[in-house]
Amino acid sequence: MKLAVVIASTRPGRVGLPVGNWFYQHAQAHGKFEVALIDLAEINLPLFNEAAHPRLQQYEHEHTKDWSRRIDAVDALVFVTPEYNHSVPASLLNALDYLNKEWAYKPVGFVTYGGVSAGTRALQVAKQVVVGLRMMPIPESVNIPFVAQLIAPDGTFQAGKIQTDAADLMLDELYRWTEALQTLRQPVAAAV
Numbered sequence: 001m002k003l004a005v006v007i008a009s010t011r012p013g014r015v016g017l018p019v020g021n022w023f024y025q026h027a028q029a030h031g032k033f034e035v036a037l038i039d040l041a042e043i044n045l046p047l048f049n050e051a052a053h054p055r056l057q058q059y060e061h062e063h064t065k066d067w068s069r070r071i072d073a074v075d076a077l078v079f080v081t082p083e084y085n086h087s088v089p090a091s092l093l094n095a096l097d098y099l100n101k102e103w104a105y106k107p108v109g110f111v112t113y114g115g116v117s118a119g120t121r122a123l124q125v126a127k128q129v130v131v132g133l134r135m136m137p138i139p140e141s142v143n144i145p146f147v148a149q150l151i152a153p154d155g156t157f158q159a160g161k162i163q164t165d166a167a168d169l170m171l172d173e174l175y176r177w178t179e180a181l182q183t184l185r186q187p188v189a190a191a192v
């Protein structure tokens with residue numbers, strides 16, 4: 001089973017990069033998934049600029065075709081996202097809006113972070129959106145409060161037992177859902 005770990009934050013100096021790198025390495029060590037790291041800052045999608053509804057897959061732009069192929073190739077996703085204004089960053093919503101069938105029947109977990117809220121308000125917003133795309137958001141998540149306090153001077157994220165235990169539980173459950181939903185998933189990239 002292939003898992004994409006998607007770093008949602010794109011701003012210079014983002015905490016999302018060390019948090020995402022930590023989770024990516026943790027997911028690899030967990031061992032059940034083949035893991036790919038996707039950084040939305042590198043993907044660099046413009047604001048949604050396709051004419052046709054994404055469910056038609058009549059993609060005009062190379063960036064959309066590339067994005068479609070990347071998401072089509074994976075069985076499950078984990079979004080690593082901050083909380084911006086009690087919601088998710090526009091970069092994540094934009095990346096979701098670009099596609100439709102490519103997301104369907106894929107289970108999704110969340111690593112969220114922020115201040116006192118630990119990104120949980122962002123998580124609730126994201127759940128509503130991904131359900132509309134027929135993804136399955138699982139209940140287990142990793143929620144990191146006061147994330148800046150866990151960034152070491154060398155810039156790495158220093159996970160504690162709370163985060164590593166939560167990550168293991170989420171990955172175990174995500175794998176169960178990934179297997180269970182396999183019969184519903186079909187490759188859709190042939191259309192692009």
Ligand SMILES: Cc1cc2nc3c(=O)[nH]c(=O)nc-3n(C[C@H](O)[C@H](O)[C@H](O)COP(=O)(O)O)c2cc1C
Pocket residue numbers: 009010011013014015016017082083084085086087113114115116117118119
């Ligand atoms: C535009 C913006 C909005 C923010 N809104 C929230 C918020 O609603 N709740 C929160 O806990 N933190 C909020 N923060 C603080 C972020 O949690 C903190 O800056 C975090 O490092 C952002 O993640 P990033 O560094 O990966 O971009 C906000 C930060 C920015 C830049």
